[in-house]
Amino acid sequence: MREVLQPEDLGATPAQAAVLRGFVVDGRLQRMPAQHSKRLVVLDFLAQRFEPGVRYREAEVNDRLLAFHSDFATLRRALVDEGFLERRDGAYWRAGGTFEVS
Template structure:
């Protein structure tokens, strides 16, 4: 299946399949689906706010017990950045 942006219908299906109750049940293999999940997680962080690693981990535990995989995914895919011990959101969608 070709990789590319997902339609809103496909995006909703990814969330229903992998986050049925707001918690991640499995990380998708397809990057486009994984990005949907990471975007959803990134929305839990306020743009412009600096977070400690402990604060980030607390938020991520609400989505999955495997916080290190989520944190690494957010950093690797450009949803968050880190300098020393501070993290901040730098990507993803924002609800208006």
């Protein structure tokens, strides 16, 4: 029997996991939440897949998002629109979301 991934297995905080359980099944995003506050939790979780201070080519962003959903373009657009990623001259970088402080 295959182990089912839970949001916590993917690095979600307990608060994120409480929301993500309704939208992420076995590590894959099934649908985007309609409620804006929940959508922001999902986008924040996705933004954490990108290291602060690192610039990514569009293909790299697409590959990372494809791991969570086949419509990576919509996810990429939402991350930019909500300020989690910035984009300029074909490069993307993390611009928002929660950061782990050590």
